[in-house]
Amino acid sequence: MCCCFQKMEYVIKKVLEKNLLNDDQPSVELFDVxxxxxxxxxxxxxxxxxxxxxxxxxxxxxxxxxxxxxxxxxxxxxxxxxxxxxxxxxxxxxxxxxxxxxxxxxxxxxxxxxxxxxxxxxxxxxxxxxxxxxxxxxxxxxxxxxxxxxxxxxxxxxxxxxxxxxxxxxxxxxxxxxxxxxxxxxxxxxxxxxxxxxxxxxxxxxxxxxxxxxxxxxxxxxxxxxxxxxxxxxxxxxxxxxxxxxxxxxxxxxxxxxxxxxxxxxxxxxxxxxxxxxxxxxxxxxKAGTSLTRVQSVKEWIEDQNPIILTHLGTNQFPREVYLPHIWRHRFSLYTADGDKKEGNEINVDIGGPLCFQGDYLAKEVLLSHPTAGDILAVHDTGAYTMSMYCRFNSILASGIYGYKKINGEIELECFKPRETFEECMQFWGFNKPNQIN
The missing domain is CATH 3.20.20.10 (Alanine racemase)
Structure with missing residues (x-):
């Protein structure tokens, strides 16, 4: 029943085929029905x-x-x-x-x-x-x-x-x-x-x-x-x-x-x-859940230090993992921009998120094939206590969520929830002008 890498590679290619991972939606959630x-x-x-x-x-x-x-x-x-x-x-x-x-x-x-x-x-x-x-x-x-x-x-x-x-x-x-x-x-x-x-x-x-x-x-x-x-x-x-x-x-x-x-x-x-x-x-x-995010950029400036990959997922969706990394740690795998599993040439990297504070690392010392900008990072085992703990800091829009299942031998995708809109996000922050209380 496990969501093996080979199956995930096929699902990611379906996501790319449907253009669900793009500049307007740089991270998505997948759920294995x-x-x-x-x-x-x-x-x-x-x-x-x-x-x-x-x-x-x-x-x-x-x-x-x-x-x-x-x-x-x-x-x-x-x-x-x-x-x-x-x-x-x-x-x-x-x-x-x-x-x-x-x-x-x-x-x-x-x-x-x-x-x-x-x-x-x-x-x-x-x-x-x-x-x-x-x-x-x-x-x-x-x-x-x-x-x-x-x-x-x-x-x-x-x-x-x-x-x-x-x-x-x-x-x-x-x-x-x-x-x-x-x-x-x-x-x-x-x-x-x-x-x-x-x-x-x-x-x-x-x-x-x-x-x-x-x-x-x-x-x-x-x-x-x-x-x-x-x-x-x-x-x-x-x-x-x-x-x-x-x-x-x-x-x-x-x-x-x-x-x-x-x-x-x-x-x-x-x-x-x-x-x-x-x-x-x-x-x-x-284990039904997998989170995907584009590797937006890679920093390799400091000698003898891990490269830092910057992604669109961090404390906004993984507060426990960021603040308690010694307790909460996911499995990660890396895919090319075309959805092929990257293997070999592994190095330790630190995975940075999108929020504006230095502690926003999804994980450090993660062994991955040498990353490049445009790669796709898969965070495994995210079907519980991730999206439900979503954080509003910096008003990062929550990812779109897609279920997938096998029908007649083919993987089929269906939308569980579209990506949050700017207007939906702004509703959380209240009125444009104060309402008078009578």
Whole structure:
């Protein structure tokens, strides 16, 4: 299923044939639809039971065409803001399959989420009280309302991607001396019918995901004794890691292997007693994406220093990679202006982006065939957490985005999103003149 260089060479030639990479659009995003469908196949085959509901993490890739593929395969949508939740609703996701997980919600947002029928996971005691107050006047069928708990199974290799350390900002920490206090919250609020965890994502070993589920279901058993039958939905989160340095998904993070571990250590998940929700994102989308950018120029002035290639992608689309290069690093390959893969004569280069500050390097010490102006740089594994993190600094227009798939043996391109226009960019910066407030 990997997007090999040979296939990518053919896709790039299609992009050039359609004149999609040019001075008006010097960078484009490509999304492999067949690859995504393969990942969805893998997930659904690993967890085929009807009581499993898989919600794609919208924050990983909010493109409407991509979300539509997930919707059509029966997935729900895990949303980190009310805007994401309403985005999913507007695309035809069933409200009950929209999981609203924001850690910071206003009273108005909480009420609107309930009114719209979203599966809402609450974060803290104040939100619980605010919902309880609203339910005193609420008329209608109540959707799933859950509480996020932190199973406190520890952090992975990347602290900022780990949400189950003791000091996590998410949910209520489940410790020996807090369990009864959390249990009382469920006992006092019989409308709380769900419980939720999310251990983290990239850099978190599979064992921590399994340990989080194990601790979660120990708590569910505790709740069954305290409030029998109240819990109907258990959201085990998502976050399985993938690889930015290999062209294939890591064997240790396959969905089937994850299921095997869960069956061994948390068999209660598969009892059918509960609706089980998952929230996968990066592991579904990452390797479906490739970013292309023209090499605008090459600087080779300083002896014994790496040449600097200047491109149209940097912090504008890859803020994590620029600011934390020791953690986030993609694979790169270089193609000629005609789309042929460049090989041999490799040197270390530094890849500079288009933004106006010295730190705007997509990566340094990248081994590439000797680059020249007009070459095409491919940044691999960009299908998650790149375009969704787009930065407005310097008002660089966001790239056009194109899906591709094989039809009758031929690669076909389709536009998911045209390049941002100047007018769309300017809308972000407000009015030409101040509007008077009455």
């Amino acid at each position: 067949d690859y995504l469908n393969g990942r969805l196949d893998s997930l659904l085959e690993a967890f085929p039971e009807p009581f499993f509901e898989h919600a794609m993490a919208v924050k990983a890739n909010p493109l409407r065409c991509v979300m539509g593929i997930a919707r059509d395969r029966g997935l729900g949508a895990e949303c980190a803001s009310l805007q994401e939740a309403k985005h999913a609703l507007s695309l035809g996701f069933a409200a009950a399959k929209v999981v609203y997980d924001s850690p910071v919600k206003t009273v108005k947002e909480l009420r609107e989420a309930i009114d719209l029928g979203f599966h809402t996971n609450l974060d803290n005691e104040l939100e619980i009280q605010q919902v309880a107050d609203y339910l005193k006047e609420y008329q209608g069928e109540l959707p799933v309302i859950g509480l996020r708990i932190n199973p406190v199974v520890g952090a992975g290799d990347i602290a900022m991607m780990s949400t189950a350390a003791k000091q996590s900002k998410f949910g209520l920490p489940l410790l020996e001396d807090t369990q009864d206090r959390i249990g009382k919250i469920f006992k006092d609020n019989s409308w709380l019918t769900g419980v939720h965890i999310h251990v983290g994502s990239q850099g978190v070993p599979v064992d921590k995901f399994v340990a989080g589920c194990e601790r979660l279901f120990q708590f569910v058993e505790y709740l069954e004794a305290l409030v029998p039958g109240q819990i109907k939905t258990v959201d085990i989160g998502g976050g399985l890691s993938t690889s930015y340095t290999e062209d294939k998904e890591p064997e240790e993070f396959t969905y089937q292997l994850y299921r095997t571990y869960l069956q061994e250590r948390v068999p209660m998940i598969f009892s059918g007693k509960y609706r089980i929700v998952t929230e996968f994102g990066r592991s579904l989308f990452l």
